[in-house]
Amino acid sequence: MLITQAPKGTEDLLPKDSYKWHYLENNFKKVCDCFGYKEIRFPTFEHTELFERGVGDTTDVVQKQMYTFNDKGGRSITLRPEGTSSVCRSFLQNNLYAEPMPVKTYYDIPCFRYENKQKGRLREFHQFGVEVFGAKGPSVDAEIVSLALTFLRNCGLDVMSVNINSIGCPACRERYKEALKDFLRPNLDKLCSTCHERFERNPLRIIDCKSEICQEAVKGAPKLLDYICDDCRDHFEGFKAQLDLLGIDYKIDSGIVRGLDYYTKTVFEIISGSFTVCGGGRYDGLIEEFGGDSTPGIGFGLGIERLLIRLEDLGVEIPNDELLDLYVIALGENAEKFTFKLAYDLRQQGIKVDIDHMSRGLKSQMKYANKLGCRYTAVFGDNEIEKGIVNIKNMETGSQTEIETDKIYEFIKGDNK
Protein backbone atom coordinates (compact mmCIF):
# COMPACT_ATOMS: atom_id res chain seq x y z
CA MET A 1 0.00 0.00 0.00
CA LEU A 2 2.70 2.43 0.99
CA ILE A 3 4.49 2.02 -2.28
CA THR A 4 1.50 3.20 -4.28
CA GLN A 5 0.69 6.07 -1.97
CA ALA A 6 2.64 9.30 -1.96
CA PRO A 7 3.46 10.66 1.51
CA LYS A 8 0.74 12.69 3.16
CA GLY A 9 0.59 16.27 2.05
CA THR A 10 2.47 15.74 -1.22
CA GLU A 11 1.09 15.90 -4.74
CA ASP A 12 2.14 14.62 -8.13
CA LEU A 13 2.05 16.91 -11.10
CA LEU A 14 0.56 14.82 -13.91
CA PRO A 15 1.39 15.08 -17.62
CA LYS A 16 -1.98 16.54 -18.50
CA ASP A 17 -1.52 19.42 -16.07
CA SER A 18 2.16 20.26 -16.45
CA TYR A 19 1.47 22.97 -19.02
CA LYS A 20 -0.26 24.98 -16.30
CA TRP A 21 2.86 25.03 -14.17
CA HIS A 22 5.03 25.85 -17.15
CA TYR A 23 2.72 28.72 -17.97
CA LEU A 24 2.94 30.19 -14.46
CA GLU A 25 6.69 29.64 -14.28
CA ASN A 26 7.37 31.28 -17.63
CA ASN A 27 5.04 34.11 -16.75
CA PHE A 28 6.77 34.72 -13.43
CA LYS A 29 10.21 34.67 -15.01
CA LYS A 30 9.10 37.09 -17.68
CA VAL A 31 7.64 39.53 -15.15
CA CYS A 32 10.74 39.33 -12.94
CA ASP A 33 12.85 39.95 -16.00
CA CYS A 34 10.83 43.08 -16.80
CA PHE A 35 11.35 44.33 -13.25
CA GLY A 36 15.10 43.70 -13.34
CA TYR A 37 15.20 40.67 -11.03
CA LYS A 38 17.61 37.78 -11.57
CA GLU A 39 17.08 34.18 -10.62
CA ILE A 40 18.94 32.69 -7.67
CA ARG A 41 19.07 28.95 -6.95
CA PHE A 42 20.07 27.43 -3.65
CA PRO A 43 19.96 24.05 -1.91
CA THR A 44 16.76 22.35 -0.80
CA PHE A 45 18.22 21.77 2.64
CA GLU A 46 20.30 23.91 4.97
CA HIS A 47 21.80 23.70 8.43
CA THR A 48 18.93 23.69 10.90
CA GLU A 49 20.45 26.62 12.74
CA LEU A 50 19.92 28.89 9.74
CA PHE A 51 16.15 28.67 10.11
CA GLU A 52 16.23 28.75 13.89
CA ARG A 53 18.09 32.05 13.72
CA GLY A 54 16.36 33.43 10.65
CA VAL A 55 12.73 32.47 10.99
CA GLY A 56 12.98 32.61 14.78
CA ASP A 57 13.03 29.75 17.24
CA THR A 58 9.79 30.73 18.95
CA THR A 59 7.77 30.60 15.75
CA ASP A 60 5.41 27.75 14.92
CA VAL A 61 7.31 27.08 11.75
CA VAL A 62 10.51 26.32 13.63
CA GLN A 63 8.97 24.78 16.72
CA LYS A 64 6.74 22.23 15.11
CA GLN A 65 6.75 22.34 11.33
CA MET A 66 10.29 21.67 10.21
CA TYR A 67 11.55 18.54 8.51
CA THR A 68 14.74 18.12 10.50
CA PHE A 69 17.10 15.15 10.58
CA ASN A 70 20.70 14.28 11.25
CA ASP A 71 22.76 13.36 8.23
CA LYS A 72 25.37 10.60 8.33
CA GLY A 73 27.99 13.10 9.40
CA GLY A 74 25.94 14.03 12.44
CA ARG A 75 24.93 17.46 11.12
CA SER A 76 21.44 18.69 11.83
CA ILE A 77 19.84 19.36 8.47
CA THR A 78 16.45 20.88 7.67
CA LEU A 79 14.39 20.85 4.50
CA ARG A 80 13.71 24.52 3.88
CA PRO A 81 10.34 25.77 5.17
CA GLU A 82 10.78 29.05 3.27
CA GLY A 83 13.21 30.80 0.96
CA THR A 84 14.28 34.04 2.60
CA SER A 85 16.76 32.56 5.07
CA SER A 86 18.59 30.68 2.33
CA VAL A 87 18.84 33.70 0.07
CA CYS A 88 20.29 35.73 2.95
CA ARG A 89 22.78 33.00 3.69
CA SER A 90 23.80 32.88 0.06
CA PHE A 91 24.04 36.68 -0.03
CA LEU A 92 26.61 36.57 2.77
CA GLN A 93 28.46 33.45 1.70
CA ASN A 94 28.95 34.66 -1.86
CA ASN A 95 29.74 38.27 -0.99
CA LEU A 96 26.77 39.58 -2.93
CA TYR A 97 27.04 42.72 -0.79
CA ALA A 98 30.05 43.58 -2.95
CA GLU A 99 27.84 43.75 -6.03
CA PRO A 100 26.06 46.88 -7.20
CA MET A 101 23.16 47.60 -4.88
CA PRO A 102 20.36 46.82 -4.74
CA VAL A 103 20.68 43.10 -5.41
CA LYS A 104 17.34 41.93 -6.80
CA THR A 105 16.64 38.20 -6.88
CA TYR A 106 13.79 35.81 -7.56
CA TYR A 107 13.30 32.08 -7.12
CA ASP A 108 10.94 29.21 -7.83
CA ILE A 109 11.22 26.49 -5.19
CA PRO A 110 9.53 23.70 -3.27
CA CYS A 111 9.24 24.25 0.49
CA PHE A 112 8.48 21.82 3.29
CA ARG A 113 6.41 22.21 6.41
CA TYR A 114 5.09 19.42 8.56
CA GLU A 115 1.49 20.34 9.25
CA ASN A 116 -2.01 19.07 8.70
CA LYS A 117 -3.02 18.85 5.10
CA GLN A 118 -5.87 20.96 3.85
CA LYS A 119 -6.92 22.56 0.63
CA GLY A 120 -4.13 24.90 -0.45
CA ARG A 121 -1.95 23.68 2.37
CA LEU A 122 0.56 20.94 1.67
CA ARG A 123 3.61 19.51 3.36
CA GLU A 124 5.57 19.99 0.19
CA PHE A 125 4.38 23.14 -1.52
CA HIS A 126 5.83 25.44 -4.13
CA GLN A 127 6.42 29.10 -4.09
CA PHE A 128 7.69 31.89 -6.25
CA GLY A 129 9.61 34.46 -4.31
CA VAL A 130 11.53 37.65 -4.58
CA GLU A 131 14.20 39.14 -2.31
CA VAL A 132 15.85 42.54 -2.58
CA PHE A 133 18.91 43.66 -0.60
CA GLY A 134 20.44 47.04 0.02
CA ALA A 135 17.53 49.39 -0.65
CA LYS A 136 16.00 50.90 2.42
CA GLY A 137 13.57 53.36 0.82
CA PRO A 138 9.88 52.51 0.43
CA SER A 139 9.94 52.43 -3.36
CA VAL A 140 11.26 48.84 -3.32
CA ASP A 141 8.39 47.89 -1.03
CA ALA A 142 5.96 49.20 -3.61
CA GLU A 143 7.96 47.66 -6.43
CA ILE A 144 7.67 44.11 -5.16
CA VAL A 145 3.96 44.53 -4.46
CA SER A 146 3.49 45.80 -7.99
CA LEU A 147 5.58 42.92 -9.31
CA ALA A 148 3.38 40.37 -7.56
CA LEU A 149 0.23 42.08 -8.79
CA THR A 150 1.51 42.28 -12.34
CA PHE A 151 2.25 38.58 -12.29
CA LEU A 152 -1.07 37.62 -10.74
CA ARG A 153 -3.03 39.75 -13.17
CA ASN A 154 -1.10 38.31 -16.11
CA CYS A 155 -2.15 34.88 -14.91
CA GLY A 156 -5.77 35.96 -15.05
CA LEU A 157 -6.36 36.49 -11.34
CA ASP A 158 -8.47 39.60 -10.95
CA VAL A 159 -10.23 38.99 -7.65
CA MET A 160 -7.81 39.91 -4.91
CA SER A 161 -7.06 42.52 -2.31
CA VAL A 162 -3.80 43.97 -1.09
CA ASN A 163 -3.55 44.37 2.67
CA ILE A 164 -0.66 46.26 4.17
CA ASN A 165 0.60 47.15 7.59
CA SER A 166 3.70 48.30 9.36
CA ILE A 167 4.92 46.43 12.39
CA GLY A 168 7.69 48.94 13.02
CA CYS A 169 11.23 48.27 14.07
CA PRO A 170 12.14 46.22 17.17
CA ALA A 171 12.27 49.39 19.26
CA CYS A 172 8.75 50.51 18.40
CA ARG A 173 7.45 47.01 18.85
CA GLU A 174 8.80 46.86 22.40
CA ARG A 175 7.08 50.11 23.26
CA TYR A 176 3.87 48.88 21.72
CA LYS A 177 3.97 45.52 23.49
CA GLU A 178 4.15 47.29 26.82
CA ALA A 179 1.21 49.52 25.91
CA LEU A 180 -0.80 46.55 24.75
CA LYS A 181 -0.05 44.58 27.89
CA ASP A 182 -1.04 47.55 30.04
CA PHE A 183 -4.31 47.70 28.15
CA LEU A 184 -5.05 43.99 28.44
CA ARG A 185 -3.81 43.40 31.97
CA PRO A 186 -7.11 44.28 33.72
CA ASN A 187 -8.87 41.62 31.63
CA LEU A 188 -6.06 39.11 31.64
CA ASP A 189 -8.18 36.47 33.38
CA LYS A 190 -10.85 36.61 30.71
CA LEU A 191 -8.56 35.75 27.79
CA CYS A 192 -8.65 32.28 26.30
CA SER A 193 -6.03 29.85 27.57
CA THR A 194 -3.68 30.15 24.59
CA CYS A 195 -3.80 33.93 24.71
CA HIS A 196 -3.20 33.80 28.42
CA GLU A 197 0.08 32.09 27.62
CA ARG A 198 0.81 34.49 24.81
CA PHE A 199 0.44 37.50 27.06
CA GLU A 200 4.07 37.58 28.16
CA ARG A 201 5.75 35.85 25.26
CA ASN A 202 3.99 37.23 22.20
CA PRO A 203 1.13 39.60 23.05
CA LEU A 204 0.86 40.76 19.43
CA ARG A 205 -0.80 37.50 18.52
CA ILE A 206 -3.71 38.13 20.86
CA ILE A 207 -4.95 40.78 18.46
CA ASP A 208 -5.89 38.32 15.76
CA CYS A 209 -7.06 35.54 18.06
CA LYS A 210 -10.30 34.11 16.66
CA SER A 211 -11.93 33.47 20.01
CA GLU A 212 -14.87 35.79 20.68
CA ILE A 213 -13.79 36.53 24.22
CA CYS A 214 -10.41 37.73 23.08
CA GLN A 215 -11.90 39.72 20.22
CA GLU A 216 -14.02 41.47 22.81
CA ALA A 217 -11.07 42.09 25.10
CA VAL A 218 -9.03 43.50 22.25
CA LYS A 219 -11.64 46.08 21.24
CA GLY A 220 -10.30 49.58 21.66
CA ALA A 221 -6.79 48.31 22.20
CA PRO A 222 -3.97 50.63 21.17
CA LYS A 223 -2.89 50.19 17.56
CA LEU A 224 0.66 49.34 16.64
CA LEU A 225 0.54 51.98 13.94
CA ASP A 226 0.08 54.64 16.61
CA TYR A 227 3.23 53.53 18.37
CA ILE A 228 5.76 53.34 15.59
CA CYS A 229 8.67 55.76 15.60
CA ASP A 230 9.08 58.67 13.20
CA ASP A 231 11.41 56.76 10.93
CA CYS A 232 9.01 53.82 10.60
CA ARG A 233 6.08 56.17 10.15
CA ASP A 234 7.83 58.05 7.36
CA HIS A 235 8.65 54.79 5.69
CA PHE A 236 5.05 53.60 5.87
CA GLU A 237 3.73 56.91 4.56
CA GLY A 238 6.27 56.71 1.74
CA PHE A 239 5.18 53.17 0.94
CA LYS A 240 1.55 54.22 0.67
CA ALA A 241 2.46 57.21 -1.48
CA GLN A 242 4.36 54.93 -3.88
CA LEU A 243 1.41 52.57 -4.13
CA ASP A 244 -0.87 55.52 -4.82
CA LEU A 245 1.50 56.67 -7.50
CA LEU A 246 1.13 53.30 -9.24
CA GLY A 247 -2.64 53.37 -8.80
CA ILE A 248 -2.62 50.26 -6.61
CA ASP A 249 -5.59 49.85 -4.28
CA TYR A 250 -4.81 48.64 -0.81
CA LYS A 251 -6.30 48.28 2.63
CA ILE A 252 -4.50 48.96 5.86
CA ASP A 253 -4.99 45.91 8.03
CA SER A 254 -3.54 46.40 11.47
CA GLY A 255 -4.16 42.70 12.11
CA ILE A 256 -1.36 41.56 9.82
CA VAL A 257 1.38 40.46 12.16
CA ARG A 258 2.99 37.57 10.26
CA GLY A 259 4.40 34.55 11.97
CA LEU A 260 8.01 34.87 10.96
CA ASP A 261 10.22 36.78 13.39
CA TYR A 262 12.39 38.57 10.90
CA TYR A 263 9.85 41.08 9.62
CA THR A 264 10.25 44.81 10.29
CA LYS A 265 8.33 47.84 9.08
CA THR A 266 6.38 46.87 5.95
CA VAL A 267 4.32 43.68 5.90
CA PHE A 268 1.70 42.84 3.29
CA GLU A 269 -0.57 40.10 2.04
CA ILE A 270 -2.38 39.57 -1.20
CA ILE A 271 -5.61 37.75 -0.50
CA SER A 272 -7.89 36.00 -2.96
CA GLY A 273 -10.92 34.11 -1.72
CA SER A 274 -9.99 32.37 1.48
CA PHE A 275 -6.29 32.19 0.62
CA THR A 276 -3.32 34.35 1.31
CA VAL A 277 -1.85 33.84 -2.13
CA CYS A 278 1.16 36.04 -1.51
CA GLY A 279 2.73 37.33 1.68
CA GLY A 280 5.88 39.19 2.52
CA GLY A 281 7.55 42.16 4.06
CA ARG A 282 10.72 43.92 5.03
CA TYR A 283 13.47 42.36 7.13
CA ASP A 284 16.01 45.10 7.76
CA GLY A 285 17.68 43.28 10.65
CA LEU A 286 18.08 39.80 9.23
CA ILE A 287 21.42 40.10 7.46
CA GLU A 288 22.87 41.56 10.63
CA GLU A 289 21.34 38.71 12.63
CA PHE A 290 23.31 36.37 10.40
CA GLY A 291 26.52 38.24 11.13
CA GLY A 292 26.71 40.52 8.11
CA ASP A 293 26.87 44.29 7.97
CA SER A 294 23.53 45.93 8.50
CA THR A 295 21.72 45.57 5.17
CA PRO A 296 18.04 46.21 4.53
CA GLY A 297 16.07 43.48 2.82
CA ILE A 298 12.56 42.84 1.60
CA GLY A 299 10.74 40.05 -0.18
CA PHE A 300 7.63 37.96 -0.63
CA GLY A 301 6.55 34.37 -1.13
CA LEU A 302 3.74 33.43 -3.48
CA GLY A 303 2.01 30.05 -3.23
CA ILE A 304 1.74 28.31 -6.58
CA GLU A 305 -0.77 25.65 -5.53
CA ARG A 306 -2.98 28.27 -3.95
CA LEU A 307 -2.85 30.40 -7.06
CA LEU A 308 -3.83 27.43 -9.21
CA ILE A 309 -6.77 26.60 -6.95
CA ARG A 310 -8.00 30.18 -7.12
CA LEU A 311 -7.66 30.33 -10.89
CA GLU A 312 -9.65 27.15 -11.19
CA ASP A 313 -12.32 28.32 -8.73
CA LEU A 314 -12.72 31.53 -10.71
CA GLY A 315 -12.97 29.61 -13.97
CA VAL A 316 -9.81 31.12 -15.42
CA GLU A 317 -8.51 28.99 -18.27
CA ILE A 318 -4.77 28.65 -18.48
CA PRO A 319 -3.73 28.70 -22.11
CA ASN A 320 -2.02 25.57 -23.35
CA ASP A 321 0.67 26.51 -25.82
CA GLU A 322 2.30 23.10 -25.72
CA LEU A 323 -0.06 21.53 -28.24
CA LEU A 324 1.28 19.54 -31.16
CA ASP A 325 1.67 21.23 -34.50
CA LEU A 326 0.99 18.07 -36.44
CA TYR A 327 -0.26 14.55 -35.95
CA VAL A 328 0.75 12.18 -38.71
CA ILE A 329 -1.54 9.27 -39.49
CA ALA A 330 -0.25 6.18 -41.24
CA LEU A 331 -2.30 3.55 -43.08
CA GLY A 332 -0.48 0.31 -43.55
CA GLU A 333 3.03 -0.92 -42.88
CA ASN A 334 4.64 1.02 -45.69
CA ALA A 335 3.14 4.24 -44.50
CA GLU A 336 4.18 3.55 -40.91
CA LYS A 337 7.80 3.37 -41.94
CA PHE A 338 7.49 6.41 -44.15
CA THR A 339 5.80 8.58 -41.49
CA PHE A 340 8.16 7.46 -38.76
CA LYS A 341 11.03 8.92 -40.74
CA LEU A 342 9.02 11.96 -41.84
CA ALA A 343 8.10 12.77 -38.23
CA TYR A 344 11.73 12.42 -37.22
CA ASP A 345 12.86 14.85 -39.91
CA LEU A 346 10.21 17.42 -38.96
CA ARG A 347 11.09 17.07 -35.28
CA GLN A 348 14.72 17.78 -36.13
CA GLN A 349 13.53 21.07 -37.55
CA GLY A 350 11.68 21.99 -34.38
CA ILE A 351 8.12 21.12 -35.40
CA LYS A 352 6.04 19.44 -32.72
CA VAL A 353 4.95 16.19 -34.31
CA ASP A 354 3.48 12.96 -33.04
CA ILE A 355 2.61 9.67 -34.71
CA ASP A 356 0.75 6.45 -34.00
CA HIS A 357 2.55 3.72 -32.09
CA MET A 358 -0.39 1.35 -31.78
CA SER A 359 -1.10 0.45 -35.42
CA ARG A 360 -4.66 1.58 -35.04
CA GLY A 361 -7.21 2.29 -37.72
CA LEU A 362 -7.70 5.67 -39.36
CA LYS A 363 -10.67 6.65 -37.24
CA SER A 364 -8.97 5.75 -34.00
CA GLN A 365 -5.92 7.70 -34.97
CA MET A 366 -8.05 10.72 -35.81
CA LYS A 367 -9.78 10.47 -32.45
CA TYR A 368 -6.48 10.15 -30.68
CA ALA A 369 -5.13 13.19 -32.51
CA ASN A 370 -8.22 15.09 -31.53
CA LYS A 371 -7.87 14.19 -27.87
CA LEU A 372 -4.21 15.10 -27.78
CA GLY A 373 -5.07 18.42 -29.27
CA CYS A 374 -3.11 19.32 -32.38
CA ARG A 375 -3.35 22.01 -35.01
CA TYR A 376 -3.04 19.79 -38.08
CA THR A 377 -3.32 16.18 -39.13
CA ALA A 378 -2.00 14.54 -42.27
CA VAL A 379 -3.02 11.09 -43.50
CA PHE A 380 -0.47 8.99 -45.36
CA GLY A 381 -1.33 5.89 -47.41
CA ASP A 382 0.39 4.42 -50.45
CA ASN A 383 -1.15 7.11 -52.68
CA GLU A 384 0.40 10.01 -50.83
CA ILE A 385 3.78 8.39 -50.62
CA GLU A 386 3.79 7.66 -54.32
CA LYS A 387 2.63 11.11 -55.43
CA GLY A 388 4.44 13.11 -52.80
CA ILE A 389 1.28 15.06 -52.11
CA VAL A 390 -0.77 15.04 -48.94
CA ASN A 391 -3.93 16.59 -47.52
CA ILE A 392 -3.28 18.61 -44.41
CA LYS A 393 -6.31 19.07 -42.26
CA ASN A 394 -6.80 22.03 -39.97
CA MET A 395 -8.32 20.49 -36.85
CA GLU A 396 -10.00 23.67 -35.74
CA THR A 397 -11.80 24.54 -38.96
CA GLY A 398 -11.91 21.08 -40.51
CA SER A 399 -10.68 22.44 -43.83
CA GLN A 400 -8.09 20.54 -45.86
CA THR A 401 -5.24 21.80 -47.96
CA GLU A 402 -3.39 19.75 -50.53
CA ILE A 403 0.36 20.33 -50.39
CA GLU A 404 3.56 18.61 -51.40
CA THR A 405 5.00 16.39 -48.72
CA ASP A 406 8.31 18.21 -48.62
CA LYS A 407 6.52 21.52 -48.06
CA ILE A 408 5.05 20.53 -44.70
CA TYR A 409 7.71 22.38 -42.77
CA GLU A 410 7.14 25.64 -44.64
CA PHE A 411 3.37 25.24 -44.36
CA ILE A 412 3.42 24.87 -40.59
CA LYS A 413 6.16 27.41 -39.98
CA GLY A 414 4.35 29.94 -42.11
CA ASP A 415 1.20 29.41 -40.14
CA ASN A 416 2.97 29.78 -36.80
CA LYS A 417 3.20 33.53 -37.23
Add this chain to the structure above:
RNA sequence: GUGGGUAUAGUUCAGCUGGUUAGAGCGUCAGAUUGUGGUCCUGAAUGUCGUGGGUUCGAAUCCCACUACCCACCCCA
Protein backbone atom coordinates in the same frame (compact mmCIF):
# COMPACT_ATOMS: atom_id res chain seq x y z
C1' G B 1 -1.07 19.03 17.89
C1' U B 2 -6.90 19.43 18.96
C1' G B 3 -12.18 18.79 17.36
C1' G B 4 -15.90 17.24 13.43
C1' G B 5 -17.03 14.79 8.64
C1' U B 6 -16.02 11.44 4.50
C1' A B 7 -13.88 6.80 2.13
C1' U B 8 -18.12 2.16 -3.38
C1' A B 9 -15.12 1.07 -11.09
C1' G B 10 -9.99 5.73 -14.04
C1' U B 11 -13.56 9.80 -12.15
C1' U B 12 -18.28 11.92 -9.98
C1' C B 13 -21.64 9.52 -7.29
C1' A B 14 -26.34 5.87 -6.27
C1' G B 15 -26.96 1.52 -3.30
C1' C B 16 -33.84 2.15 1.36
C1' U B 17 -34.10 0.01 8.39
C1' G B 18 -27.58 -5.77 7.14
C1' G B 19 -30.23 -10.69 2.80
C1' U B 20 -28.62 -14.07 -3.46
C1' U B 21 -24.59 -12.67 -9.65
C1' A B 22 -22.81 -4.18 -6.47
C1' G B 23 -25.31 0.04 -10.33
C1' A B 24 -25.48 4.95 -13.35
C1' G B 25 -23.30 9.40 -15.78
C1' C B 26 -18.53 10.92 -17.54
C1' G B 27 -13.94 8.82 -19.23
C1' U B 28 -11.27 4.59 -21.69
C1' C B 29 -11.46 0.87 -25.70
C1' A B 30 -14.06 -1.07 -29.99
C1' G B 31 -17.86 -0.73 -33.81
C1' A B 32 -21.38 2.27 -37.08
C1' U B 33 -20.44 -1.86 -44.77
C1' U B 34 -11.62 -1.88 -45.23
C1' G B 35 -9.34 6.64 -46.28
C1' U B 36 -10.74 11.50 -41.97
C1' G B 37 -11.75 13.84 -35.33
C1' G B 38 -15.05 16.93 -32.26
C1' U B 39 -22.36 15.73 -32.08
C1' C B 40 -25.49 11.35 -32.09
C1' C B 41 -26.07 5.87 -31.93
C1' U B 42 -24.36 0.60 -30.55
C1' G B 43 -21.25 -2.57 -27.76
C1' A B 44 -17.19 -3.94 -24.33
C1' A B 45 -13.68 -3.83 -20.25
C1' U B 46 -12.77 -2.39 -15.19
C1' G B 47 -14.32 -3.02 -8.49
C1' U B 48 -10.71 -8.21 -2.91
C1' C B 49 -17.11 -1.64 -1.73
C1' G B 50 -9.83 2.63 1.79
C1' U B 51 -6.84 -1.26 5.12
C1' G B 52 -7.16 -4.64 9.32
C1' G B 53 -10.12 -6.75 12.99
C1' G B 54 -15.03 -7.65 15.42
C1' U B 55 -20.69 -8.57 15.81
C1' U B 56 -24.00 -11.88 12.77
C1' C B 57 -26.55 -17.75 9.76
C1' G B 58 -25.25 -13.57 6.43
C1' A B 59 -21.77 -6.93 6.25
C1' A B 60 -20.60 -2.09 0.99
C1' U B 61 -24.45 -1.48 4.92
C1' C B 62 -23.55 -2.14 12.34
C1' C B 63 -18.99 -1.57 15.99
C1' C B 64 -13.49 -0.66 16.86
C1' A B 65 -8.52 0.54 15.18
C1' C B 66 -5.39 2.38 11.36
C1' U B 67 -4.59 5.26 6.93
C1' A B 68 -5.92 9.05 3.52
C1' C B 69 -8.85 13.16 2.16
C1' C B 70 -12.28 17.40 3.45
C1' C B 71 -13.74 21.28 7.23
C1' A B 72 -12.67 24.21 11.71
C1' C B 73 -8.85 25.68 15.40
C1' C B 74 -3.54 26.83 15.25
C1' C B 75 -0.35 28.77 11.73
C1' C B 76 0.92 30.20 6.91
C1' A B 77 2.26 30.27 0.77
